[in-house]
Amino acid sequence: MNIVTVEDPVEYQLDLINQIQVQEQIGFNFARALRSILRQDPDVIMVGEIRDNETARVAVQAALTGHLVLATLHTNDAPGTVARLTDMGIESYLLSSALNGVIAQRLARTICPHCSTKYFPAEHVLEEAGLKDRAAGQPFRKGTGCRRCHDSGFKGRMGVYEVMEVSAQIKRLIHHDAPTHELRAKLREEGVLTLREEGVLLALEEKTSLEEILRVTHIDDEGVAETPPQEKRAAA
DSSP, X not given: OOEEEEESSOOSOOTTOEEEEOBGGGTBOHHHXXXXXXXXXXXXXXESOOOSHHHHHHHHHHHXXXXXXXXXXXXXXXXXXXXXXXXXTOOHHHHHHHOOEEEEXXXXXXXXXXXXXXXXXXXXXXXXXXXXXXXXXXXXXXEOOOGGGTTSSEEEEEEEEEEEEOOHHHHHHHHTTOOHHHHHHHHHHTTOOOHHHHHHHHHHTTSSOHHHHHHHSEEOTTSOEEOOGGGOOOOO
C-alpha cells in the first residue's frame, strides 16, 4: 500500500510511509505537494492541515477519485467541519460525496494516580456539566498535587472525542447545504455524544476531574462545545 503524507513539519519518522515536508519559502505548499502526490498512484494521503481553498479543493478531488484522504482543520466541533469546508469554497454536493466521517478531538489532563482523592464538585460546576439532578452528592476524583506531578494534580493527557459518521441522512443534509444546527440535531437523534458529554462520562469514570472537562469544552450561546483558542486544534 502506497501511503504518502504532507506535513508541516514532519514530527515523527514512520517506517514504510512516504513523508513530505512543506517548504513555504520556495512555494512548495500543501496544494502543490498534493498535485505531485496524485501522479504517484497513492492509496492513502494524509494532509497535515487544510488551511485554504486550494488545498481543500485538491483534497476533495483526490477523495472523489478513489483515494483515502486524511486531514485536519480548525473547527469547534465535528458538525462544524462541514461549514468550515463550504466557507473555503467547497460545493456542498462535492462535500457530501467526498466526506466519510469527522472526529473532533480535545486533550484533557488525567488525574495523577499518586495524589488522587475524592471530592464533591460545587453545585454550579455540576449544573454546568448537566449533572445537577443526576450526580448530586456523588463523589468525583481530582489530584491534590504532589512531587511526582509537580503539585499540579495531573499527570498525562487523554483524548476526548466527538465522532460524526456521515450516514445517508447526514449526507443528504450536507448535499442540501443544511446549517450546522440541523446536522447537530440529526447527530443527536443518531445517539452521537458531544465533546462535553463524552468528557463528563470520563469524569464520571474518575479518569479526569469535572473542572478539567469544563475547561477544555467551553459551551457557546448555541450549546456548542468550544475550546480555548490555544487548544482549538480541531476536527479531523
